[in-house]
Amino acid sequence: MTTAPHAARRTDTTPDPGVRDCGYGDEFRHVYDRIFRKDAYADLTGRVLAGWHPDPAAGTLELGVGTGRVAVPLARELIRVATADRPGGTGDPETPAGAGDLPEIVGVDSSLTMLEGLRTEIDRHRLPITPVHGDIRVEREDDRRYGLVYCVCATLSMLTHPDEQRAVIRAAARALAPGGVLVVETAHPGHVRALHDGRRDASFFTPYPEPNTGLLTCSTLLPGDQPLWRASHVWFEGDGTSRVGTEISRLTEPEEVDAYAAQAGLVPIDRQADWLGNPLAPDSPMYIARYAHAGHDTEAGERDGDA
Secondary structure, three states: OOOOOOOOOOOOOOOOOOOOOOOHHHHHOOOHHHHOOOOHHHHHHHHHHHHHOOOHHHOEEEEOOOOOOOHHHHHHHHHHHHHOOOOOOOOOOOOOOOHHHOOOEEEEEOOHHHHHHHHHHHHHHOOOEEEEEOOOOOOOOOOOOEEEEEEOOOOHHHOOOHHHHHHHHHHHHHOEEEEEEEEEEEEOHHHHHHHHOOOOEEEEEEEOOOOOOEEEEEEEEEOOOOOEEEEEEEEEOOOOOEEEEEEEEEOOOHHHHHHHHHHOOOEEEEEEOOOOOOOOOOOOOEEEEEEEOOOOOHHHHHHHHHO
């Protein structure tokens, strides 16, 4: 879900020795899909991203694809829209007509564990998603440009230095086709600080729908010159077992992402709290920001997002 220090340009899950996995995939491999559900909200995310896509035929790039929680429903929605009006098309993403020219999603991740999970989803659903073992901070070596590039689920904040985050946004901007759109979703620092209420350490429990399941998080705001946040999670299963994983991320202000985007030559479209379209509040858990490549009609993009 995060990054690596050297570029790789594989079009499958073949390991590239130049990419160093930070270990997130292995740390959370047993519980990742339990915590980050492939549920109705993930489906909504896919629909919203599809609605924001200025040109599905130009392709889509996800930075930090994970196991496909967002890429799979997005691919389904793009296929549904692309095939609904074709002769013999049903709009069914499992059995589309004219499957040879379906909108493609390229998904980049440094974790081979995550990409293996994605490959399982691709094979199960027969979707046009290409997994790439690579570094999201590094510009792609091919000349391909995409209509939509997105980096969601707080992947950007997993990079713990602003130079690394800036590199991701720069690489994303250079991967955009003229008129293309970049979407970034990451954790909102205001929410984390509200949970801590002035304290260095805090803990909170998030219940999940199944009986006796949930996530206990022990949260620490780390000292230093960067606003780092360490979260140690304990996942409880209904059968009484548990799994532990720890991650460190950088509290990244929305204005910082705006600055990265401006430096990369992008212009802002809008910002919101979630995929339901709620406005951003000081204590919203996440924020979603959209940016346009030069030449994009931002007013039209706003109209599409409201639809």
